[in-house]
Amino acid sequence: MEISTTKQFDLHRRMVRIRLFEEAAGRLAEANRLPGFLHLYVGEEAVASGVCGALNDDDHITSTHRGHGHLVAKGGDFNRMMAELMGKATGYCKGKGGSMHISDTSLGMLGANGIVGAGSPIAVGAAFANRYRGRGQVAVAFFGDGSTNIGAFHEAANMACALHLPIVFACENNEYGEFTPRHKTMAITDIVDRAAGYGMPGVIVDGMDVIAVHEAAVEAVERARQGGGPSLIEAKTYRYYNHHGIQNLGLKYRPDEEVAAWKQRDPIFTFEDRMIENGVATREKVDEIWAELRQDIETAIQFADDSPYPTPDQIMVDVYTKSSTSDTTVGTKS
Amino acid sequence: MSDERKLSYGQAFNEAVSQMMEADPDVFCAGEDIGAFGGVFGTFLGLQAKFGEHRVVDTPISEQAIVGLGVGASVTGLRPIVDLMFMDFICVALDQIVNQAAKLKYMFGGEASLPMTITTAGGGGLSAAAQHSQSLEALLCHIPGLKVVMPSNPYDMKGLMISCIKDNNPTVMIKHKRLLGMSAVVPTEAYEIPLGKGNILRPGTDVTIVAYARMANEALIAAAELAKEGIECEIIDPRTLQPLDTDLIVDSAKKTNRVVVVHEAVRFGGLGGEIASQIQELAFDYLDAPVTRIGAPFSPVPFSPALEQHYIPDAKTILAGVREIMQRNVIRG
Ligand SMILES: Cc1ncc(C[n+]2csc(CCOP(=O)(O)OP(=O)(O)O)c2C)c(N)n1
Ligand SMILES: [Mg+2]
Numbered sequence: 001m002e003i004s005t006t007k008q009f010d011l012h013r014r015m016v017r018i019r020l021f022e023e024a025a026g027r028l029a030e031a032n033r034l035p036g037f038l039h040l041y042v043g044e045e046a047v048a049s050g051v052c053g054a055l056n057d058d059d060h061i062t063s064t065h066r067g068h069g070h071l072v073a074k075g076g077d078f079n080r081m082m083a084e085l086m087g088k089a090t091g092y093c094k095g096k097g098g099s100m101h102i103s104d105t106s107l108g109m110l111g112a113n114g115i116v117g118a119g120s121p122i123a124v125g126a127a128f129a130n131r132y133r134g135r136g137q138v139a140v141a142f143f144g145d146g147s148t149n150i151g152a153f154h155e156a157a158n159m160a161c162a163l164h165l166p167i168v169f170a171c172e173n174n175e176y177g178e179f180t181p182r183h184k185t186m187a188i189t190d191i192v193d194r195a196a197g198y199g200m201p202g203v204i205v206d207g208m209d210v211i212a213v214h215e216a217a218v219e220a221v222e223r224a225r226q227g228g229g230p231s232l233i234e235a236k237t238y239r240y241y242n243h244h245g246i247q248n249l250g251l252k253y254r255p256d257e258e259v260a261a262w263k264q265r266d267p268i269f270t271f272e273d274r275m276i277e278n279g280v281a282t283r284e285k286v287d288e289i290w291a292e293l294r295q296d297i298e299t300a301i302q303f304a305d306d307s308p309y310p311t312p313d314q315i316m317v318d319v320y321t322k323s324s325t326s327d328t329t330v331g332t333k334s
Numbered sequence: 335m336s337d338e339r340k341l342s343y344g345q346a347f348n349e350a351v352s353q354m355m356e357a358d359p360d361v362f363c364a365g366e367d368i369g370a371f372g373g374v375f376g377t378f379l380g381l382q383a384k385f386g387e388h389r390v391v392d393t394p395i396s397e398q399a400i401v402g403l404g405v406g407a408s409v410t411g412l413r414p415i416v417d418l419m420f421m422d423f424i425c426v427a428l429d430q431i432v433n434q435a436a437k438l439k440y441m442f443g444g445e446a447s448l449p450m451t452i453t454t455a456g457g458g459g460l461s462a463a464a465q466h467s468q469s470l471e472a473l474l475c476h477i478p479g480l481k482v483v484m485p486s487n488p489y490d491m492k493g494l495m496i497s498c499i500k501d502n503n504p505t506v507m508i509k510h511k512r513l514l515g516m517s518a519v520v521p522t523e524a525y526e527i528p529l530g531k532g533n534i535l536r537p538g539t540d541v542t543i544v545a546y547a548r549m550a551n552e553a554l555i556a557a558a559e560l561a562k563e564g565i566e567c568e569i570i571d572p573r574t575l576q577p578l579d580t581d582l583i584v585d586s587a588k589k590t591n592r593v594v595v596v597h598e599a600v601r602f603g604g605l606g607g608e609i610a611s612q613i614q615e616l617a618f619d620y621l622d623a624p625v626t627r628i629g630a631p632f633s634p635v636p637f638s639p640a641l642e643q644h645y646i647p648d649a650k651t652i653l654a655g656v657r658e659i660m661q662r663n664v665i666r667g
Binding site: 116184186 | 366367369370371374392393394395396397398399422423425426460461462463464465466631632633634636637638639640641644645
């Protein structure tokens with residue numbers, strides 16, 4: 001598959017945006033400036049970028065607790081993202097969702113999710129609606145290796161295949177669920193083995209190689225769009241930081257050498273080397289991109305800092321949707 | 335000296351589990367990240383090292399199967415402790431909890447018993463947002479066949495946890511996340527606090543505050559403040575919510591003639607409604623004012639600290655509630 005220069009820069013840009021956003025969020029969390037939980041996507045950038053780079057703006061994705069990367073890759077706005085992480089009124093969820101529920105329905109991003117496995121059935125629903133409307137949109141469910149141990153994943157995979165829906169299951173296999181290694185929680189090595197049980201094709205790709213991910217995604221997305229039904233992509237990848245936040249909590253659950261070995265294969269730096277080697281990019285051009293996007297991050301932090309917190313009268317707002325202008329059944333203040 | 339020993343709420347839980355595992359080889363634990371890692375809140379720390387991987391089991395992320403494991407293992411003779419990391423995740427396992435664990439004995443005509451304990455962590459105050467902060471105890475208390483426990487301090491934690499493990503029924507032990515670090519003197523030996531027995535946390539004469547888990551501690555703060563104004567609060571901590579120590583609550587209501595019920599869960603449909611009903615049925619003639627219910631507003635738990643701090647009731651909310659109920663009485667004179 002020939003990946004155009006424009007596309008290569010596009011994929012690169014998505015990855016760098018994720019990296020910068022996540023590194024900034026990590027620094028802010030360390031400085032105690034972000035409330036709540038923070039699950040960083042650093043190390044896994046090629047997966048969200050490679051897949052979302054194969055999607056149209058009106059395609060849908062569902063995400064996980066590790067969701068910032070998916071939103072950034074789908075075109076998320078730094079300012080509103082950063083404001084949400086800080087719990088500000090100008091954030092994507094007006095401060096009501098935070099990191100774990102960050103979403104932009106206008107970009108087809110149907111939410112990060114605090115419940116492991118919960119995104120996949122929702123993606124099935126989006127895929128159903130997409131086919132129902134007949135506008136050729138597809139849905140992608142992003143999910144972790146650990147989430148394939150929960151019933152919701154299996155019900156979603158089976159239903160998607162039974163109904164032959166336009167959906168792609170995109171697994172980020174980073175070999176851990178929280179602090180427990182994958183091999184302790186399943187008797188198979190490759191998540192892709194599960195695909196056959198539901199009757200869909202599945203492929204393993206190097207999740208540190210954005211081109212490999214992208215090529216697999218283009219094929220799966222096209223299959224879905226053409227009415228060929230679901231597929232599963234297993235991207236072998238790694239999260240650099242702890243399950244939650246940046247610091248190790250003092251307990252070694254994975255060897256330092258393992259982390260170092262994965263970092264050697266960094267999805268962004270290896271791709272930049274390749275682009276330069278192939279004459280697609282120059283070091284200067286790459287540096288320019290980083291500098292430009294760094295500026296965007298600084299702007300976003302400033303925007304979030306300057307934004308107001310939501311006021312207490314907002315607590316009862318948006319629990320329900322009004323069904324008409326005269327609808328008074330939107331909840332009780334009891 | 336050993337009487338002076340202090341433990342945190344989390345450590346008290348850990349010690350209860352450890353002592354029961356020592357005492358009874360049929361007791362085992364299973365849950366996500368509880369083994370090598372000791373649980374995300376550290377409440378299972380050291381147990382796998384002490385009792386081995388066959389008795390402290392790291393499970394897949396499979397809440398339904400985790401509770402099912404407890405159901406199947408208990409009905410066949412073991413005494414499982416199964417952990418659901420956050421209380422919100424009971425929703426993922428609700429069939430096993432509500433339709434299986436709670437009902438097998440009854441449906442089998444009594445020919446089964448399920449000595450299992452489900453442990454979990456509830457409550458807000460950590461900016462953990464709407465899917466990691468809930469107080470869903472009312473949902474569980476509504477299910478015949480379950481027992482539900484929510485301790486407010488380390489001493490009660492240890493005694494109640496031991497009782498849960500020894501109990502021959504499915505029990506749910508709800509740890510409050512914000513109390514995990516609370517420290518107090520806890521006896522070293524194993525002891526039981528009977529399920530269904532409440533506690534008078536603070537005796538008083540003017541008004542009864544019924545509060546449990548973290549809210550019991552907030553009520554203590556409010557009571558200290560109110561005492562300065564000459565209002566003596568009696569604080570009843572039911573400790574076990576199902577079965578509920580109605581006698582203790584009603585006796586106190588008859589004595590003080592005024593009751594404020596507090597919980598962190600949303601007010602509508604919360605346990606406060608049940609407690610208020612029991613009081614009006616059993617002590618109507620003694621009441622000087624309607625029972626006040628304090629709880630969270632009817633919305634999901636918001637993420638932003640700017641909202642959550644106003645969402646969860648605290649000592650200030652309780653102070654206001656008590657002042658109001660006292661005043662109402664004066665007006666009605
Ligand atoms: C139903 C449910 N169970 C448990 C959790 C706690 N939890 C959050 S993330 C996580 C690990 C998920 O692992 P995986 O799916 O591999 O994603 P990763 O974190 O590795 O990206 C767990 C157990 C949860 N949020 N929801
Ligand atoms: Mg994982």
